[in-house]
Amino acid sequence: MKKNVRNPEQTTATIDTSVRDSKVVTQPPQRKTVEPQEVPAQPQKSETLDRDFSVLGKNVNKKDAYEKVIGKTQFAGDMKRPNMLYGGVFRSKIPAGFIDHLDISKAAAIPGVACVLTYKDIPGLNQTGIIIKDEPILVENKIRRIGDAICLVAAETEELVEEALNAIEIEYDEIEAVLTIDRAAEADSPKIHGETNLHQSKHLFCGDVDAAFEQCDVIVEKTYSSGMKSHMFIEPDAGLAEYVNGILTIYVSTQNPHFDRGEVANMLAISHNKVNVIQAATGGGFGGKLDIGVQCHLGLLCYHTGRPIKMVRKREESTMVSSKRHPMTMHYKTGAKKDGTILAMKIHMTGDTGAYASYGPAVITRAVVHATGPYYVPNVDITAEFYYTNNPMSGAFRGFGVPQISIAHEGQMNALARELGMDPIDLRIKNAHRVGTILPTGQELTESVGFVETLEAAREKMNELFNDETYQPSAPNKKRGLGIGCMWYGIGNTGLPNPAGAFVEVLGDCSVNLLVGCADIGQGSTTVMAQICAEELGLNYEDINVTYAHTMVTPEGGATSASRQTFISGKATQNAAYMAKQTLMEVASDYLKVPAERLIFRERKIWDREDPDTKMTYPMLMMEMRRIGKLALGVGSYNPKTTYLSPKDMSGIPFEVYSYATAIVDLEVNVETYETEVKNVISVHDVGTAVNPQMVEAQIEGGVVMGIGFALFEDVILTRGRIKNLNFSDYIIPAAMDAPKIYPLIVESEGEAGPFGAKGVGEPALIPTIPACADAVENAVGIHFGNLPILYIDIAREMNRKR
Amino acid sequence: MQNILVNMTVNGEPISRETAPNRRLLDFLREDLGLTSVKEGCSVGECGACTVILNGKAVTSCLILVGQAIGTEVVTLEGLHGEDELDPLQQAFIDAGAVQCGFCTPGMILAAKALLDENEEPDREQIKRSISGNLCRCTGYEKIIEAIELARDRRLNK
Ligand code: FES
Ligand code: FES
Numbered sequence: 001m002k003k004n005v006r007n008p009e010q011t012t013a014t015i016d017t018s019v020r021d022s023k024v025v026t027q028p029p030q031r032k033t034v035e036p037q038e039v040p041a042q043p044q045k046s047e048t049l050d051r052d053f054s055v056l057g058k059n060v061n062k063k064d065a066y067e068k069v070i071g072k073t074q075f076a077g078d079m080k081r082p083n084m085l086y087g088g089v090f091r092s093k094i095p096a097g098f099i100d101h102l103d104i105s106k107a108a109a110i111p112g113v114a115c116v117l118t119y120k121d122i123p124g125l126n127q128t129g130i131i132i133k134d135e136p137i138l139v140e141n142k143i144r145r146i147g148d149a150i151c152l153v154a155a156e157t158e159e160l161v162e163e164a165l166n167a168i169e170i171e172y173d174e175i176e177a178v179l180t181i182d183r184a185a186e187a188d189s190p191k192i193h194g195e196t197n198l199h200q201s202k203h204l205f206c207g208d209v210d211a212a213f214e215q216c217d218v219i220v221e222k223t224y225s226s227g228m229k230s231h232m233f234i235e236p237d238a239g240l241a242e243y244v245n246g247i248l249t250i251y252v253s254t255q256n257p258h259f260d261r262g263e264v265a266n267m268l269a270i271s272h273n274k275v276n277v278i279q280a281a282t283g284g285g286f287g288g289k290l291d292i293g294v295q296c297h298l299g300l301l302c303y304h305t306g307r308p309i310k311m312v313r314k315r316e317e318s319t320m321v322s323s324k325r326h327p328m329t330m331h332y333k334t335g336a337k338k339d340g341t342i343l344a345m346k347i348h349m350t351g352d353t354g355a356y357a358s359y360g361p362a363v364i365t366r367a368v369v370h371a372t373g374p375y376y377v378p379n380v381d382i383t384a385e386f387y388y389t390n391n392p393m394s395g396a397f398r399g400f401g402v403p404q405i406s407i408a409h410e411g412q413m414n415a416l417a418r419e420l421g422m423d424p425i426d427l428r429i430k431n432a433h434r435v436g437t438i439l440p441t442g443q444e445l446t447e448s449v450g451f452v453e454t455l456e457a458a459r460e461k462m463n464e465l466f467n468d469e470t471y472q473p474s475a476p477n478k479k480r481g482l483g484i485g486c487m488w489y490g491i492g493n494t495g496l497p498n499p500a501g502a503f504v505e506v507l508g509d510c511s512v513n514l515l516v517g518c519a520d521i522g523q524g525s526t527t528v529m530a531q532i533c534a535e536e537l538g539l540n541y542e543d544i545n546v547t548y549a550h551t552m553v554t555p556e557g558g559a560t561s562a563s564r565q566t567f568i569s570g571k572a573t574q575n576a577a578y579m580a581k582q583t584l585m586e587v588a589s590d591y592l593k594v595p596a597e598r599l600i601f602r603e604r605k606i607w608d609r610e611d612p613d614t615k616m617t618y619p620m621l622m623m624e625m626r627r628i629g630k631l632a633l634g635v636g637s638y639n640p641k642t643t644y645l646s647p648k649d650m651s652g653i654p655f656e657v658y659s660y661a662t663a664i665v666d667l668e669v670n671v672e673t674y675e676t677e678v679k680n681v682i683s684v685h686d687v688g689t690a691v692n693p694q695m696v697e698a699q700i701e702g703g704v705v706m707g708i709g710f711a712l713f714e715d716v717i718l719t720r721g722r723i724k725n726l727n728f729s730d731y732i733i734p735a736a737m738d739a740p741k742i743y744p745l746i747v748e749s750e751g752e753a754g755p756f757g758a759k760g761v762g763e764p765a766l767i768p769t770i771p772a773c774a775d776a777v778e779n780a781v782g783i784h785f786g787n788l789p790i791l792y793i794d795i796a797r798e799m800n801r802k803r
Numbered sequence: 804m805q806n807i808l809v810n811m812t813v814n815g816e817p818i819s820r821e822t823a824p825n826r827r828l829l830d831f832l833r834e835d836l837g838l839t840s841v842k843e844g845c846s847v848g849e850c851g852a853c854t855v856i857l858n859g860k861a862v863t864s865c866l867i868l869v870g871q872a873i874g875t876e877v878v879t880l881e882g883l884h885g886e887d888e889l890d891p892l893q894q895a896f897i898d899a900g901a902v903q904c905g906f907c908t909p910g911m912i913l914a915a916k917a918l919l920d921e922n923e924e925p926d927r928e929q930i931k932r933s934i935s936g937n938l939c940r941c942t943g944y945e946k947i948i949e950a951i952e953l954a955r956d957r958r959l960n961k
Contacts, residue, residue, distance in 0.1 A: 061897050068905030069893040069912065071840025071880035078839035234844045234852055234940050235906040283842075283906030284940050315845045522904025522941050694900040698946055702903065705943035728849035728938060736931045739944040 054603050055534040059694035060541045062527045076238035076253050076280035081308035087301050088161035090151040090168045092143045095390040095721030097174040107167040114154040114305045124269030128292045132357040137296045145355035146722050147321040154301045177390040181352050184387035192388040199353045199386045202368045204650035206440045207379030212344035216335030220415045224408040224786040228716035229325035232733050235283020236318035241298035242308035249276045255285040255519050255560040261551045264299040279549035285521040287396030288322045316726040323358045323395025326351040330408040340427045344379040347371050351386040358395030365494045367401030369654045373409030374451050374488035375431040380440040390721045399763040410485045410771030425459050442651040448751025450686030451660035457684045458662040478668045483776025486662045487767040490655030491760040492564040492640045499639035500569040501555030502576040506632035510618045512544045517557020518569035519549040524695045525565045529573045532755045536577035538601025563760030570755035575636025583632050659759045660686040663768035665776040674792040678708050678740040686747040688759035700744035703765025709734045711773035715789050811875050814882025828864040828872045829853045840880035840909040851937030854910035855879050861917035880909040891954040899950035903941035910937045915951045
């Protein structure tokens with residue numbers, strides 16, 4: 001692992017050159033921003049030794065690994081209960097229309113069928129949705145997509161569920177399906193929700209783009225697009241519901257247990273504390289398990305039957321109805337001076353949000369805020385529109401629109417470098433975000449901006465691996481190319497409050513119960529929280545037991561999304577641990593007769609930093625605690641310091657911190673078969689502090705390979721709103737043979753915001769590989785591809801056209 | 804449909820059970836025997852989550868009817884480790900950080916086990932090929948390959 005601790009002086013010194021000689025804007029734009037939201041008093045910075053950590057930065061074994069390698073981990077589909085029913089969903093087979101006639105009587109009469117439910121059986125709210133509640137839990141009348149849920153069945157066996165679903169009779173009144181955003185925008189198209197198909201529109205601007213373009217020596221203008229993608233987590237959605245002591249308890253594969261709890265309770269019109277959502281082991285999510293999947297359907301069936309019930313989606317059903325990545329089209333106009341200084345960007349983007357909003361509002365906002373890429377641009381005008389259609393629901397997928405726009409902002413940088421005859425890394429360094437940079441939203445970056453260091457580390461590694469003599473194709477029928485891509489990524493929800501909490505109790509034997517809301521979907525947040533807690537308390541990793549994502553027991557954790565858990569739940573954990581430690585400090589201070597602020601807590605020992613011989617062990621301290629009747633308890637929460645964005649120009653503070661990354665892709669194109677093969681990928685990430693470097697690398701590697709799939713082969717194929725490739729046999733994700741040699745590198749930039757300076761890496765890991773693949777293909781074959789994925793048929797078509 | 808009698812050896816234990824003839828080996832192991840380490844990800848032989856070792860070969864149990872497996876020897880992840888010692892592959896998967904969500908892990912470890920039992924010293928390419936029928940969406944395969952290399956070396960006492 002490579003660590004580059006940035007040198008803030010050096011980088012801030014170079015900041016202004018990119019701006020000051022521009023005539024159009026001589027000062028960074030002055031923007032009035034709203035004050036950050038009130039944050040409740042937080043515990044002070046902890047007294048750990050500066051960056052000399054005892055638990056952080058260590059590759060401790062993941063908390064969940066042992067159970068997983070012996071096959072004991074219970075995923076929801078593995079659970080069983082006595083007297084358990086199985087559930088299934090009857091879904092629409094048309095993309096748009098109305099239910100003309102529905103007859104469930106034959107299905108309900110089958111012996112062994114416990115119930116068949118329709119929307120009439122919902123006692124409370126028949127609406128769900130993370131941001132806009134526009135999706136019915138069961139359709140009342142109007143059908144908006146293929147796969148809309150219409151009826152639920154519970155039966156004694158899975159075979160009987162199938163039989164009952166087949167016995168349901170339905171007739172539809174089909175109407176025109178709106179299948180493109182062009183059609184959606186037309187005045188006479190059918191309206192999917194309300195009066196207009198326009199789901200959201202955004203406008204972010206600063207400076208004066210038109211005047212700035214006048215000052216530019218070069219202008220690059222191109223259109224880019226990105227198709228629909230499917231998450232293809234390996235575990236299809238699953239859950240089990242039962243009553244435990246009168247509480248409706250739902251074990252489910254989810255990224256969002258606290259949201260799930262509210263949706264189920266509202267549907268049943270019961271109080272939220274009468275529902276307990278417990279995250280079962282979750283076989284991947286990537287954003288596709290943030291929306292309501294089986295939760296409400298299970299809850300309703302359990303409510304009506306009073307019996308335990310399990311639902312496990314088939315792969316095809318899971319792919320059909322879980323959210324998809326927004327297809328987007330992006331038109332970019334970028335202007336720069338001869339020396340590479342970027343002066344202006346004008347951007348217009350559109351997206352297809354499908355039948356329901358899901359995370360659409362978050363995707364459009366994040367895409368707009370990140371659209372310039374990690375570069376200082378003084379004059380910006382960005383407009384965006386997302387439309388409802390009768391296509392599958394688009395939603396959250398690792399990166400919330402940033403992977404899509406990275407294709408465009410990086411495509412533009414590479415095009416600009418070619419136009420100017422400049423080295424693409426030099427061009428980026430010239431315009432890079434640094435501490436002190438003012439963003440188009442008016443926010444000033446104040447800490448932890450390690451972008452330049454990622455570029456430099458990537459260049460160094462590239463020069464080490466490849467040199468001009470040896471860099472040759474592996475065969476005469478192949479062409480080889482290197483490509484570069486970069487990204488920035490705001491941690492947490494965009495311009496919105498998104499707090500998380502934690503509870504800590506240090507027990508008499510120095511072991512700790514840590515309760516956090518944060519769902520662990522395999523990325524390792526449980527391990528990260530334990531490391532942070534142990535570091536703050538001065539205990540060992542093994543001392544910490546973590547209970548997570550269990551809504552009766554753990555506090556709100558928010559969603560495992562937006563790369564936010566290490567930063568936000570991590571900070572909440574640190575705050576909770578610090579609160580417990582304050583009591584411990586008082587007691588130790590009295591006992592050792594040393595002022596509390598001089599005490600060091602580390603590796604199960606406590607000592608005076610000025611006189612290390614004045615010390616006690618943790619067990620002695622806990623004994624003293626017991627003697628005087630004190631408990632070491634802590635409650636912590638954290639809400640990132642952001643502001644709401646202005647509806648006028650989107651100014652404000654969308655995120656408290658940003659992660660940065662650079663990737664270099666080395667690939668070959670076979671000019672006879674037109675197949676691409678990625679051989680090496682360097683991916684450098686500024687993560688603040690790497691809490692567990694091995695797990696950071698694991699995120700990067702997983703992201704790189706998913707990025708290759710995104711750029712070079714994954715594409716959802718739609719015909720009339722129906723996904724044709726629902727399974728792995730025709731939706732091709734990368735297999736081991738497609739995986740290149742990966743060089744994950746970590747940059748640690750300094751900051752105060754996150755827990756011990758940590759930021760996030762889950763989504764950043766994916767992003768830079770995508771534009772880097774497109775650039776590498778262009779450098780290999782000399783053809784620009786702005787539409788991703790770049791499939792072999794696209795390469796064949798363009799190469800033959802060129803010949 | 805008349806039940807059939809299934810005799811086979813599972814994780815070293817002789818098994819004799821009646822079950823429905825249309826049951827897949829996957830269902831038989833999961834539902835009848837409770838061996839839930841065998842996962843179902845696609846049901847069409849594409850993801851490898853349901854991989855088990857059958858007569859020494861890694862196979863996808865979603866494509867095998869239980870009747871076809873009568874008289875065979877089957878190993879699932881539950882059968883890999885002893886009372887208090889993990890198989891070198893299990894230990895290596897922990898040490899190399901090769902486990903994320905863990906849904907592919909049982910199939911991956913079994914595919915690797917079948918490889919190492921047949922070829923003591925596979926190289927990186929052979930390792931990649933042996934797990935190319937096992938999809939993982941989390942890891943990018945790198946740490947899984949490293950784990951298999953680590954287990955290979957430990958088995959050879961390197
Ligand atoms: S479930 Fe058998 S290969 Fe996917
Ligand atoms: S670890 Fe999640 S699919 Fe492999």
